[in-house]
Amino acid sequence: MIDQSIYSLQGNLRLQLIEMYHSANAGHIGCSLSCIDLMIGSLIHHKKEEDSFILSKGHAAASLYVCLNHTGEISNEELNTFYKNGTKLPAHPAANKFSGIPFALGSLGHGFPIAAGIAKANKLKKNTAYSYVLMSDGETNEGTTWEAAHFSVMHKLDNLIVLIDKNGLQGFGNTKDILGDTASEEKWQTLGFEVLSINGHDLEQIINGIDKLKKSKNSKPKVIIGNTVKGKGVSFMENEMKWHYLPLDPRLYQQAINDIKKQYSA
Amino acid sequence: MRKAFSNIISKVAEDEKVIFITGDLGFNAFENIQESMKDRFINTGVAEQNMIGVAAGLAHKGYKVFCYSIAPFITYRCLEQIRIDVCFHKLPVFIVGNGGGYGYGIMGATHHSIEDIACMSSMPGMTCYVPSFVEEVETSVLKILESGAPAYLRLGLGKKSLIKQTKPESVNTVSSSPEAKITILALGPVINNVIAAIENAGYKDKVNLFSAVKLPFENLNAAFLQSVTNTKKLLVVEEHIARGGIAEHLALSLMNNNIHLNKFKSLHALGYPNGLYGDQNYHQTQSGIDPGNIQKIIKEWLTMSNPDAEHRGIH
Numbered sequence: 001m002i003d004q005s006i007y008s009l010q011g012n013l014r015l016q017l018i019e020m021y022h023s024a025n026a027g028h029i030g031c032s033l034s035c036i037d038l039m040i041g042s043l044i045h046h047k048k049e050e051d052s053f054i055l056s057k058g059h060a061a062a063s064l065y066v067c068l069n070h071t072g073e074i075s076n077e078e079l080n081t082f083y084k085n086g087t088k089l090p091a092h093p094a095a096n097k098f099s100g101i102p103f104a105l106g107s108l109g110h111g112f113p114i115a116a117g118i119a120k121a122n123k124l125k126k127n128t129a130y131s132y133v134l135m136s137d138g139e140t141n142e143g144t145t146w147e148a149a150h151f152s153v154m155h156k157l158d159n160l161i162v163l164i165d166k167n168g169l170q171g172f173g174n175t176k177d178i179l180g181d182t183a184s185e186e187k188w189q190t191l192g193f194e195v196l197s198i199n200g201h202d203l204e205q206i207i208n209g210i211d212k213l214k215k216s217k218n219s220k221p222k223v224i225i226g227n228t229v230k231g232k233g234v235s236f237m238e239n240e241m242k243w244h245y246l247p248l249d250p251r252l253y254q255q256a257i258n259d260i261k262k263q264y265s266a
Numbered sequence: 267m268r269k270a271f272s273n274i275i276s277k278v279a280e281d282e283k284v285i286f287i288t289g290d291l292g293f294n295a296f297e298n299i300q301e302s303m304k305d306r307f308i309n310t311g312v313a314e315q316n317m318i319g320v321a322a323g324l325a326h327k328g329y330k331v332f333c334y335s336i337a338p339f340i341t342y343r344c345l346e347q348i349r350i351d352v353c354f355h356k357l358p359v360f361i362v363g364n365g366g367g368y369g370y371g372i373m374g375a376t377h378h379s380i381e382d383i384a385c386m387s388s389m390p391g392m393t394c395y396v397p398s399f400v401e402e403v404e405t406s407v408l409k410i411l412e413s414g415a416p417a418y419l420r421l422g423l424g425k426k427s428l429i430k431q432t433k434p435e436s437v438n439t440v441s442s443s444p445e446a447k448i449t450i451l452a453l454g455p456v457i458n459n460v461i462a463a464i465e466n467a468g469y470k471d472k473v474n475l476f477s478a479v480k481l482p483f484e485n486l487n488a489a490f491l492q493s494v495t496n497t498k499k500l501l502v503v504e505e506h507i508a509r510g511g512i513a514e515h516l517a518l519s520l521m522n523n524n525i526h527l528n529k530f531k532s533l534h535a536l537g538y539p540n541g542l543y544g545d546q547n548y549h550q551t552q553s554g555i556d557p558g559n560i561q562k563i564i565k566e567w568l569t570m571s572n573p574d575a576e577h578r579g580i581h
Contacts, residue, residue, distance in 0.1 A: 084488040095354040117323020147316030
């Protein structure tokens with residue numbers, strides 16, 4: 001049974017994100033709204049203390065910060081320093097500041113090999129912990145994805161759960177028009193992964209999906225392809241590439257808040 | 267040096283926390299450690315960037331990880347993984363590059379590493395070890411493990427040392443004489459060219475010879491500083507380009523120490539000045555870091571007038 005209170009996080013954390021980005025006058029809002037539900041399901045719901053979670057798409061750092069604020073590791077006071085001079089919370093996660101942020105990420109293609117190394121260490125130690133890594137679909141363009149994928153299959157890392165935030169948009173265009181679909185179900189299946197393709201905003205599907213994969217001890221590494229919408233929850237941001245970059249002006253800020261309150265009854 | 271490296275790894279691998287990763291290299295060298303280390307010996311294939319990321323993940327969980335490949339592949343190819351995944355987090359990941367400098371000779375420029383020290387010594391918190399002699403491989407590995415911090419070990423074609431005590435310090439004394447007129451500092455196995463030059467010409471008493479093994483420089487050896495102050499003539503020899511090499515590192519240290527010289531020359535790798543390829547000796551000769559050219563410079567310096575005497579008009 002899923003604790004119903006977790007559903008309220010979908011709206012509440014989104015409101016918190018919008019507040020943070022607005023007061024920082026910062027971009028990357030769309031990317032954070034796209035993956036926040038996958039993070040609620042994995043990092044907040046599923047992750048146990050011995051597990052590790054790595055946000056490889058480091059540009060969605062604000063999502064990570066609000067989740068760690070919810071779990072109690074980042075205080076409200078600390079969260080208010082986001083983007084400000086002297087902060088521990090820059091636009092991409094920094095090294096050695098919080099135990100919930102074990103690695104500095106922000107250059108794409110780094111998180112998956114690291115998570116595979118952690119999963120391999122857990123196997124060597126006969127430790128039952130899980131290693132989670134959240135990537136973006138654009139990020140799977142990186143060659144390290146394919147190096148790490150083959151490594152994970154070869155080493156039978158069924159304690160590794162890769163989550164792909166598949167919103168179909170990347171830095172300067174549609175994913176399908178750039179290198180094609182590097183996050184396709186078929187490709188990952190062919191590689192030897194156990195693949196689950198779900199709606200990446202449906203908490204029930206995310207939580208139950210991870211549950212299912214955790215129970216599946218078949219020597220196959222796992223991937224959840226979360227089909228998502230960039231800017232999810234804010235009408236004018238949805239599926240718009242520009243919201244990878246733009247900050248919010250006061251008028252749009254109010255509209256964003258209203259949208260989220262309406263959609264999530266937050 | 268690869269054999270010495272394999273030997274010391276098989277000893278330290280008795281520690282269950284040690285992992286050895288190779289980027290698909292080690293034929294005729296690592297079979298023994300592969301067998302003895304079992305699942306702690308990992309061949310990550312021809313995928314160097316993933317190798318470093320995986321190593322960082324393993325180190326994060328408490329392992330001490332050696333990563334091995336040919337020097338250029340394990341430095342340039344995955345420099346960002348080394349910088350971010352390893353160095354930012356001060357993890358015990360030890361990068362081992364074989365065949366430093368022109369070590370892979372006729373294999374060609376893709377297999378040479380003459381900018382690696384510049385890259386690796388500029389990484390945050392990274393210490394570079396460049397053994398001059400075979401014996402320094404073991405002491406370097408032990409020191410790297412003891413430090414538990416990011417390290418780069420550059421291996422080359424070393425010979426046995428002529429000296430009794432070799433240490434992986436920033437600067438070590440190799441030979442010295444009270445009559446010395448010149449100070450020479452060499453990085454790595456190219457020191458054997460300096461030794462050959464000195465011995466061929468019978469200059470042993472005229473030169474104080476030092477090896478640089480550990481970078482960045484810290485606490486320069488007192489005997490070295492004394493020698494530089496006394497001789498005021500310093501020749502630096504390295505199988506690495508001038509930019510970011512030990513001559514540049516040293517120039518900064520000497521200026522910070524307010525030490526002035528009358529003569530300073532850097533002999534270093536020049537890349538491929540004639541655009542042609544050959545074995546390691548060929549490239550060393552093209553760059554002027556061969557015994558012949560080193561001997562020529564020592565001879566010139568020994569026969570030149572004493573600058574102080576010149577100043578006073580005495581010849």
